[in-house]
Amino acid sequence: MAMTDHLLVLEGLAATYNHAIRVLSHVSLTMRRGEIVALLGANGAGKSTTLKAISNLLNAERGQLTRGHILFDGRDTTALPPAELVRLGLVPVLEGRRCFRTLTVEENLVAGGIGGGLSRREVAAGLERVYTLFPHLGERRRSASGLTSGGEQQMTAIGRALMARPRLLVLDEPSMGLAPLVVETIFSTLKGLNGEEGLSILVAEQNSTVALRYAHRAVVLDGGSTVLERDAADLRGRAEITALYLGSPEESAAHLAALREPSSADYAAS
Template sequence: MTAGGDLLRVEALEAVYGDGVRALSRVDLTVREGEIVALAGSNGAGKTTLLRAVSHLLPASGGRIVAGRVSYAGRDVTRTRTDALVRDGLVGVLEGRHCFRSLSVEENMVAGGLGRGSGRSDLRADLQRIYALFPRLAQKRGLPAGLVSGGEQQMTAIGRALMGRPRLLVLDEPSMGLAPKVTDEIYAILVGLNRAEGLTLLVAEQNVALALRHAHRCVVLETGRSVLEGPARALRARDDIRRLYLGQGPEPRAADGALAAAGY
């Protein structure tokens, strides 16, 4: 898929929690239409905070933006209601396989479509599309979401988001706690949607090797700062990335690129 113009822009973003605990410090990020962009970094690097800011969910978790700007499709995210962003195609999948556990798998899907404002005919068409993508969910459609496996719960959360017909799908740690086979299945579906339909993806991953394998570009966060950005293929070949994040490569050298210059 050839990337188009900028769909999401994060500029010099700073965010805090509570009485001033700093979570992000001048983070920059651009996602172009049709791209898969990975947001990589260790636990606590600021990935979840950044995705919350992008989706205008930061205030709900006790955080706030204190500087910088987030814009989606030319709109100031901080001045746009979250439900309006969803209807405009910015749809998120939160960390932790969030489902309505007492509702059936299919009722979860319908909830995603209703959030977009879909009518009955659109709901029926979109359900068939999701079940074609995730055949397991078709088999479990009548079960409470809280009773299906962890992988099926993650598929339910992603399917519910896709029912909203997103233009930009934001996913927070979609591989967390899942078996490698299930993770590969989910990523194959997401990458397939990107290639076939141009779905734009912003994916936060602690598993940097996984992120670099599937993304077009990658932004690396460390302690709330964006310290490195570039094409995923180029980053995979860097000694500093292989050593620090993939557990590969030679011993550290005095001058080892951008991360060494930044003190990592």
């Protein structure tokens, strides 16, 4: 397939767990190369399931993609095992800072390089790069990951993913449970990689304020379906976005309706 500007395309995804519990009904989105896209929505909206579907990890949790298509750089991700997707450049960082707790920080990072098919020389260069991006990890490189702080574990998980040289980094709730300063450090580092290296990033995030500040575009999920896709700048500071995470289903529907109303920018463009 000829190369296009679209690095990732999701069309009409539907998914279940245990062939019975429907979680996704109709999720669609597109990502251009070099974009940061924020995936927003309340708990249960389908964000994590969407990311697992992209990385072909649903089967590991008794999940099934029942309808739709996922293309990464023109390839059907459902036809490729997760390890192959990593080697192709689609690298996930799952929710919960899933480090190998008994391994040191550096051993975790090396595991990421091995998973990405890197040579010994490339692994060494990757370690130097990660320690430059996250200097604190260099200081803790010999520490068992399970004995480091939550922020250090998240940096380790992201660093391990970066060791695989991703073209698309898929992040699930990277700010969860972390201090604001750590969150800012992580997001500013990722934004720098996006600007300097063109790294594409899809991030599902509960902290919509931070996500919208760093993202180019945002996709909002509700009830397992895509309900809104707009430039992040249009959504920054909108009270409706915060309320989506806190309100009742009826209130969320009202806030989504308000978000769909044409903005001043829409009128200016018409």
